[in-house]
Amino acid sequence: MSAAAxxxxxxxxxxxxxxxxxxxxxxxxxxxxxxxxxxSITFFFLFAAxxxxxxxxxxxxxxxQYMDSETYNRILTLHGMxxxxxxxxPAIPGIFGNFFxxxxxxxxxxxxxxxxxxxxxxYMAGGTLALLSVMTGGPDTGWTFYVPYSFKTxxxxxxxxxxxxxxxxxSILTGLNFLTTVHRMRAKGVTWGKMPLFVWxxxxxxxxxxxxxxxxxxxxxxVLAERVLGVGIFDPSKGGDPILYQHLFxxxxxxxxxxxxxxxxxxVSEIIPTFARRTIFxxxxxAVSSIAIAAIGxxxxxxxxxxxxxxxxxxxxxxxxxxxxxxxxxxxxxxxLATLYGGxxxxxxxxxxxxxxxxxxxxxxxxxxxxxxxxTNIHLHDTAFVVGHFHYTxxxxxxxxxxxxxxxxxxxxxxxxxxxxxxxxxxxxxVIGFNVTYMPLMFAGVAGMPRRYADYLxxxxxxxxxxxxxxxxxxxxxxxxxxxxxxSVFKGKKTDKENPWGGKTLEWRTPTxxxxxxxxxxxxxxxxxxxxxxxVER
Amino acid sequence: xxDHTAAGTAEAHLHYDPVGNRIGMWLFLLxxxxxxxxxxxxxxxxFHRYTPDYERAAHELNRLIGGANTLVLLTSSLTMALSxxxxxxxxxxxAIRWGFITLGFASIFLVVKGFEWAHKFELGIYFDSxxxxxxxxxxxxxxxxxxxxxxxxxxHVIIGGSLIVTAMVKIKRGTATSKRMSFLENTGLYWHLVDxxxxxxxxxxxLIHR
Amino acid sequence: xxxxxxxHVLEHIEHNEHAExxxxxxxxxxxxxxxxxxxxxxxxxxxDMKKFALVTAMIIATTKCGLVASYFMxxxxxxxxxxxxxxxALSSFGVFIILTFADMSYRFx
Ligand code: HEM
Numbered sequence: 001m002s003a004a005a006x007x008x009x010x011x012x013x014x015x016x017x018x019x020x021x022x023x024x025x026x027x028x029x030x031x032x033x034x035x036x037x038x039x040s041i042t043f044f045f046l047f048a049a050x051x052x053x054x055x056x057x058x059x060x061x062x063x064x065q066y067m068d069s070e071t072y073n074r075i076l077t078l079h080g081m082x083x084x085x086x087x088x089x090p091a092i093p094g095i096f097g098n099f100f101x102x103x104x105x106x107x108x109x110x111x112x113x114x115x116x117x118x119x120x121x122x123y124m125a126g127g128t129l130a131l132l133s134v135m136t137g138g139p140d141t142g143w144t145f146y147v148p149y150s151f152k153t154x155x156x157x158x159x160x161x162x163x164x165x166x167x168x169x170x171s172i173l174t175g176l177n178f179l180t181t182v183h184r185m186r187a188k189g190v191t192w193g194k195m196p197l198f199v200w201x202x203x204x205x206x207x208x209x210x211x212x213x214x215x216x217x218x219x220x221x222x223v224l225a226e227r228v229l230g231v232g233i234f235d236p237s238k239g240g241d242p243i244l245y246q247h248l249f250x251x252x253x254x255x256x257x258x259x260x261x262x263x264x265x266x267x268v269s270e271i272i273p274t275f276a277r278r279t280i281f282x283x284x285x286x287a288v289s290s291i292a293i294a295a296i297g298x299x300x301x302x303x304x305x306x307x308x309x310x311x312x313x314x315x316x317x318x319x320x321x322x323x324x325x326x327x328x329x330x331x332x333x334x335x336x337l338a339t340l341y342g343g344x345x346x347x348x349x350x351x352x353x354x355x356x357x358x359x360x361x362x363x364x365x366x367x368x369x370x371x372x373x374x375x376t377n378i379h380l381h382d383t384a385f386v387v388g389h390f391h392y393t394x395x396x397x398x399x400x401x402x403x404x405x406x407x408x409x410x411x412x413x414x415x416x417x418x419x420x421x422x423x424x425x426x427x428x429x430x431v432i433g434f435n436v437t438y439m440p441l442m443f444a445g446v447a448g449m450p451r452r453y454a455d456y457l458x459x460x461x462x463x464x465x466x467x468x469x470x471x472x473x474x475x476x477x478x479x480x481x482x483x484x485x486x487x488s489v490f491k492g493k494k495t496d497k498e499n500p501w502g503g504k505t506l507e508w509r510t511p512t513x514x515x516x517x518x519x520x521x522x523x524x525x526x527x528x529x530x531x532x533x534x535x536v537e538r
Numbered sequence: 539x540x541d542h543t544a545a546g547t548a549e550a551h552l553h554y555d556p557v558g559n560r561i562g563m564w565l566f567l568l569x570x571x572x573x574x575x576x577x578x579x580x581x582x583x584x585f586h587r588y589t590p591d592y593e594r595a596a597h598e599l600n601r602l603i604g605g606a607n608t609l610v611l612l613t614s615s616l617t618m619a620l621s622x623x624x625x626x627x628x629x630x631x632x633a634i635r636w637g638f639i640t641l642g643f644a645s646i647f648l649v650v651k652g653f654e655w656a657h658k659f660e661l662g663i664y665f666d667s668x669x670x671x672x673x674x675x676x677x678x679x680x681x682x683x684x685x686x687x688x689x690x691x692x693x694h695v696i697i698g699g700s701l702i703v704t705a706m707v708k709i710k711r712g713t714a715t716s717k718r719m720s721f722l723e724n725t726g727l728y729w730h731l732v733d734x735x736x737x738x739x740x741x742x743x744x745l746i747h748r
Numbered sequence: 749x750x751x752x753x754x755x756h757v758l759e760h761i762e763h764n765e766h767a768e769x770x771x772x773x774x775x776x777x778x779x780x781x782x783x784x785x786x787x788x789x790x791x792x793x794x795x796d797m798k799k800f801a802l803v804t805a806m807i808i809a810t811t812k813c814g815l816v817a818s819y820f821m822x823x824x825x826x827x828x829x830x831x832x833x834x835x836x837a838l839s840s841f842g843v844f845i846i847l848t849f850a851d852m853s854y855r856f857x
Contacts, residue, residue, distance in 0.1 A: 111555065111558045111562060112562060115562075172569050175565075176562055176565045176566060176569075177562075179561070179565055180558050180561050180562045180565065183558070183561055183829075184555055184557065184558040184561065185558075207836070210565055210568060210569055211568070211569075211572060211836070211837060211840045212572075212840075213569070214569045214570070214572040214573040214576065215572060215573075215575075215576045215844070217573060218573045218574075218576045218577060219576065222580075222686070225686065229665040229666060230665055230666030231665050231666070231682040231685075231686065232665075232666070232678045232679060232682045233580060233679065233682050233683070233686070238671065238675060238678045238679070238682075239584070239588065239674075239675025239676060239678050239679040240679060241583065241584075241587070243851070243855075244580065244583055244848075244852075247848050247851065248576060248579070248580070248848075251844055251848075298840065298843065299843060299847065301847075302847070302851065310851045310855070311850075311851050311852075311853075311854030311855045312854070313850065313854045314850045314851035314854060317847075317850050318847075318850075560826075560830070561829065561830075561833070564830050564833050564834070565833065568833060568834070568836070568837035571837050571838070571841070572837060572840070572841060575841040575844070575845075576844075578845075579844060579845050579848055582845065582849075583848065583849075583852050586849070586852060586853065586856060587852070587856040601790055601793060602790070605786060605787070605789075605790040608786050609783060609786055612779065612782045612783065612786065612812075613779065615779075615782075615816060615820050616775055616776070616778075616779040616820075618820075619770075619775050619819075619820045620772065620775060623769060623770075623772060623775070626769065726820075726821075727821055730816055730817075730820045730821045733816055733820075734813050734816055734817065737809050737812045737813050737816070738809050738813070740809075741789060741805035741806065741808070741809050742805075745789060745790065745793045745801070745805050746801065746802055746805070747793070747801075
């Protein structure tokens with residue numbers, strides 16, 4: 001076997017090292033596991049995006065046209081749940097974290113390869129359960145599963161709760177694996193201070209995953225127990241306190257938004273220096289702000305509950321804390337802008353998407369401040385403004401950067417190149433569609449349009465009509481983009497260029513596509529991840 | 539790197555890394571701590587809200603039986619530690635012996651726990667039962683937490699027990715040795731965690747009455 | 749390929765890997781202490797401690813946990829990283845409980 005490897009070392013890579021579906025399903029190679037995630041996550045993304053477009057279709061005009069409100073609720077729940085648990089939380093860590101984290105630190109694999117594969121199977125089990133719940137009618141609680149409705153409703157909440165629980169474990173195991181890998185597997189020369197920022201962001205994310213995911217895990221089991229056994233922990237008629245459920249739910253689910261956004265920010269910190277050809281500005285600040293976001297982000301959960309009947313004192317405390325999160329996020333935005341300043345910027349597709357991220361995410365962040373302030377929150381809570389806000393933040397960060405990362409690392413992963421012109425067109429459609437879909441929702445929300453409603457008063461029709469039109473443009477953009485990439489995996493122009501973009505991190509200094517053990521020989525760690533030539537004084 | 543195979547499952551190349559294994563295990567233990575921690579938060583919130591009810595209900599649990607069971611579990615922690623110490627000194631037979639003694643204590647713990655539960659069931663105290671629902675709200679919640687937390691803990695005892703069995707098989711087969719301690723050590727860590735959690739569960743359910 | 753990483757941190761860990769483990773005798777002593785504390789915590793409930801009952805029970809439980817963690821789980825004998833991990837988890841838990849009570853203690857008097 002090793003003779004074959006020695007004969008044509010360059011030709012053997014992780015894709016052709018073994019053949020057959022079974023070799024993929026039983027692989028412990030982190031790169032192959034990354035590809036497994038890529039396939040399954042893309043599937044769930046398209047599935048949920050389609051559900052989103054269906055909802056928008058119903059909202060095109062007042063009255064019920066295509067579905068009844070029961071169906072709307074179910075589609076809404078499935079869309080939210082799939083997007084959160086099956087798309088945005090696992091997307092970047094599962095695909096690009098798995099594929100590139102070990103390479104970026106010069107390791108052969110993660111610390112626990114078998115566990116890594118097990119995480120994917122957990123993911124698939126959770127996803128399958130979520131899909132099964134569709135066949136039994138689907139849950140109608142919203143993705144938050146608020147009690148007491150979630151244990152009273154006649155709809156099937158059992159599968160989705162179990163699905164979310166299993167997905168939680170998938171997430172925990174991935175986090176645990178990454179943490180151990182970062183601590184133990186870095187090659188000589190890759191010190192903490194020389195770790196790529198993407199790795200730093202995954203490190204911070206993994207901490208959040210490991211610390212907060214068990215909270216929601218046990219909580220969802222408790223809801224199951226409440227439903228099946230009638231325990232009474234969250235049932236007010238038996239002494240339970242539903243608001244306690246909300247606390248515990250958001251203890252997980254607010255930090256979860258940082259699980260979504262931090263890896264995205266990590267990708268930004270890779271793409272910007274590569275295409276601006278400049279050292280990242282303020283490496284330490286960016287690394288530390290990842291940790292700071294993770295830490296502060298765990299303190300602010302109750303700003304989701306300002307109108308739930310919490311004590312006033314608590315509301316003030318949480319509103320106050322919320323404003324602090326904006327600081328480290330803003331530090332990052334300024335650092336990226338400072339990196340761009342004076343760089344020689346190459347507007348390749350991943351870079352364009354990244355710039356779109358900065359713009360869109362800033363809107364999301366600023367609207368977040370409006371919602372974080374107690375007084376304005378009372379007016380805007382549970383309105384379409386919130387729907388606009390969280391699509392701008394979640395879709396605008398994790399979603400966009402998932403697409404950007406796909407374009408950035410595509411040639412490295414597959415040894416092929418996609419059609420760049422098609423990529424530009426799809427990005428244009430995407431960005432226009434995105435803003436046309438979600439911006440009107442913010443205005444509708446300020447005007448009083450509630451969220452999670454299948455129907456509305458005629459006065460909101462203009463907003464909704466614009467938004468629905470936008471969703472078609474957005475959907476077209478997404479399909480074109482995914483289609484372009486999917487086609488290119490098999491039919492794209494072949495390339496074995498080691499470093500098509502001129503990046504400095506380790507993955508650009510190994511053959512394309514990478515060999516099974518990631519490097520031919522020892523990785524060359526003499527160059528730091530952002531060692532660009534000192535730029536000319538301006 | 540000459541032993542690398544081309545088709546190589548990358549895993550085959552990874553060095554045996556006891557430190558990494560231990561870090562991974564500790565991280566896992568943290569998730570378990572937080573998992574139970576969440577239940578402790580719920581416990582605390584309702585304790586704060588229904589203190590008198592809690593104290594009354596706690597009075598109905600037998601602190602002597604609970605205390606005895608605590609001693610059983612503590613002793614099993616000792617024997618687990620001794621099993622690890624034995625394997626470290628290459629005394630496989632001794633390690634297995636201590637392992638089985640640990641399992642014995644674990645079974646005693648579970649049996650006692652089972653009798654305690656059965657007794658409550660006889661009195662008509664279980665989830666959603668008429669007897670329980672007729673009581674004050676704080677007591678309903680107290681018993682809800684009692685069954686959930688001790689139940690989940692018992693589940694952990696069972697998982698820990700299966701891990702010990704697996705470890706013993708590995709020692710027997712010679713795949714767990716003084717050079718490859720990780721599996722037994724991590725089993726031990728898990729077992730001690732089960733003990734740690736019980737150390738808090740015991741006073742919180744049996745000893746809070748006045 | 750080497751699996752080592754940051755020399756400073758890891759040298760420290762490797763070094764401590766070989767640190768001695770508690771002796772059998774010590775294990776038995778710790779067990780004795782645990783038994784004593786268990787008997788103690790049960791006995792004091794027969795006194796009428798009023799408000800201090802819970803506090804006493806928690807202090808004793810925490811002492812016991814400290815013993816189990818430092819000796820049976822070897823925390824005392826190993827690199828600091830494990831204690832740091834534990835600290836991160838426990839302090840997060842502390843924060844969760846404090847902030848939850850920021851609401852609860854005002855809502856239920
Ligand atoms: C094609 C893209 C998308 C479209 C057309 C879309 C559309 C919608 C619509 C119409 C709603 C219902 C709002 C309401 O009635 O209150 C909604 C809710 C939601 N969307 Fe999206 N969305 C898209 C992508 C995403 C992405 C990428 C995410 C992931 C982060 C996401 C997460 C959510 C969540 C969490 C909810 C709330 C569900 C709930 O209230 O339980 N969406 N979306």
